Amino acid sequence: MENLKKIINGKEYSKKFLKQVYPLSTNFLKKFKRKPCLAVILVGDNTASRIYVNNKVRTAEKNGIQSKEVILSSKVSEVNLLNEILKLNVDENVDGILVQLPLPAHISEKKIIHSINPKKDVDGFHPINFGKLFMGNPNFIPCTPLGCFYMLKNEFKDLSGKNAVIIGRSNIVGKPMASLLLASNCSVTITHSKTKNLQEHCKKADILVSAVGIPEMVDETYIKQGAIIIDVGINRLQFVNPETNVNETKLVGDVNFRKVVNIAKKITPVPGGVGPMTIACLMHNTVKAAYKNKKQNFKNILGDYF
Ligand code: NAP
Numbered sequence: 001m002e003n004l005k006k007i008i009n010g011k012e013y014s015k016k017f018l019k020q021v022y023p024l025s026t027n028f029l030k031k032f033k034r035k036p037c038l039a040v041i042l043v044g045d046n047t048a049s050r051i052y053v054n055n056k057v058r059t060a061e062k063n064g065i066q067s068k069e070v071i072l073s074s075k076v077s078e079v080n081l082l083n084e085i086l087k088l089n090v091d092e093n094v095d096g097i098l099v100q101l102p103l104p105a106h107i108s109e110k111k112i113i114h115s116i117n118p119k120k121d122v123d124g125f126h127p128i129n130f131g132k133l134f135m136g137n138p139n140f141i142p143c144t145p146l147g148c149f150y151m152l153k154n155e156f157k158d159l160s161g162k163n164a165v166i167i168g169r170s171n172i173v174g175k176p177m178a179s180l181l182l183a184s185n186c187s188v189t190i191t192h193s194k195t196k197n198l199q200e201h202c203k204k205a206d207i208l209v210s211a212v213g214i215p216e217m218v219d220e221t222y223i224k225q226g227a228i229i230i231d232v233g234i235n236r237l238q239f240v241n242p243e244t245n246v247n248e249t250k251l252v253g254d255v256n257f258r259k260v261v262n263i264a265k266k267i268t269p270v271p272g273g274v275g276p277m278t279i280a281c282l283m284h285n286t287v288k289a290a291y292k293n294k295k296q297n298f299k300n301i302l303g304d305y306f
Contacts, residue, residue, distance in 0.1 A: 003261045008230075008268045013151050014276035018063055020301045021280070024287045025064030028294075035066040036290030038096040038122065038282075039088045043081065043107070044074030049100045056098070059279045065286055068094065078107045082115050089117040095290035096122035098282070101172075119293060122285035125171065134179050140285050145177035147277025148209060148230045148268075150302060153184075155266055156228070160185035163204050167191050167218070167254070168211035173232050177209050198222070216256040223260045229267040231255040232274050 029035050038060050042053045053069070060067040070084055081103075088094050097120045103109050118128040124140035132139050152159060164186040168174040178188045191201050202208055202222035210218050211232035223229065233254030241248050253270030261267060268274055284301060291298040 006261060006264060006266050008151050008155060008266050008273060010147070010151065010268055010273040010276045013154065014147075014280035017150065017277070017280045017301070018059075018283060021283050021287055022063050024291070024298075024301075025283075028287065028290055029064060031296075032294060034093060035064055036095050036287050037066040037068060037093055038098065038286045039068040039070060039091075039094045041070045041072065041081070041084060041088075041097070041099045043072045043076055043100070043103055046102070049102075053100050055279055056282060059283060060286070063283050065283060074104050076107075078111065081107060081112060085112065085115050089115075089120065092293075094120065095293050096120050096286040098123050120289055122282060122289055124176070124285070130171065130176070133176055136183060140289070141180070141281075142172055142176045143281035143285065144173050144211075144232060144274060144278045145180055146281040146284075146302070148177060148232065148274055149180040149184075150281070151268070151274075151277060152207065152228070152230065153303075159207070162186045162206040163189070164207040164209065165189045165191060165202050165205035166209045166211065167198070167202070168209075168213075168232070170211065173211035174209075177211070181207070181209075210254040212254045214254060215252050216254070218255040219259045220256075220263055223263045225263055226265045227263070229255055229260060229264050230274065231257075231268050231270050234270065234275065 025036050040053055040056055042049060057067045057069060072081060085097065088097050097116050099112055101109060103112060113125045116126055118126045121129050121140050124142040129140045133141055164181040166174050166177050169190050169192045174190055178190050181188050189201055191198055195201065199222050203224050205224060205227055207228045209230040209232060213233055213235060215235035215237050231253035235252050236249050237252045238247060238249050251271050257269060288298050
């Protein structure tokens with residue numbers, strides 16, 4: 001029971017957040033006689049990517065956002081994919097463009113991300129948006145770190161002076177997360193696979209964000225008493241069900257929840273933590289893009305900095 005109070009409930013946060021997004025999309029519809037529109041490009045038949053895209057499309061529909069799916073074969077050439085993006089870039093009825101990653105090996109993710117119109121880059125991966133975030137003048141912020149940050153700000157109004165440690169330095173999670181925490185006056189350490197004495201760094205964290213992709217790597221030896229833990233990892237773990245003796249899979253995070261929950265002050269679970277907020281932030285970014293593309297003021301749900 002005590003431990004339940006420690007959970008940062010991403011599902012509840014996302015519901016609360018989307019309740020604020022919905023009126024913005026309905027107002028947009030009233031004003032412009034169309035819904036904000038998100039184009040999602042899926043290349044190939046990766047099962048996990050298909051599930052992510054389905055979730056995004058379903059959430060968009062529930063929140064007054066039109067989605068336009070562009071499904072391409074895994075054999076599509078880079079040039080043809082670029083052409084699809086160029087069409088969406090100039091389509092006035094498309095506000096946001098998302099290319100589901102990863103892409104097949106013969107396509108350069110970098111080239112694809114760079115080709116998206118920065119004004120429609122709702123994932124926030126384009127160098128212009130990435131640079132703006134790091135210069136303290138963000139436009140579109142990558143959805144996963146944005147969702148993590150939203151929950152942290154709601155749980156703890158003032159993050160100033162806290163020691164934040166991030167495990168993972170990807171452009172999608174680790175680096176933008178660091179920028180957001182830095183902008184909130186945290187002292188930030190980014191760690192990675194070459195970091196020496198990882199546990200020692202993590203033990204100093206008031207806030208620990210893990211984005212590694214190694215199932216349950218972070219245990220009690222990484223955690224300071226009273227730390228706040230944000231577990232970004234989504235890892236599918238295979239196990240044999242002892243009752244049925246059948247092979248099953250389950251989702252786990254980077255953090256061994258059971259081993260750290262007694263030490264932590266607050267912690268996001270997997271599933272039901274960061275994942276739902278990531279999709280909610282994608283909806284937010286799409287509606288924001290729609291207003292901005294129509295040269296309208298957008299009163300940001302997340303506060304003035306964003
Ligand atoms: P990524 O690009 O593979 O980056 C992983 C990072 O972890 C890299 O910086 C890597 O270091 C570091 N790392 C690997 N092994 C390590 C170790 N033993 N010790 C310390 N650092 C280590 O992954 P990502 O895209 O950031 O995603 C990370 C995890 O978050 C994955 O499980 C992914 O599925 C999940 N994710 C979840 C959401 C969500 O919505 N919840 C969204 C995005 C990602 P190097 O740079 O040195 O290689």
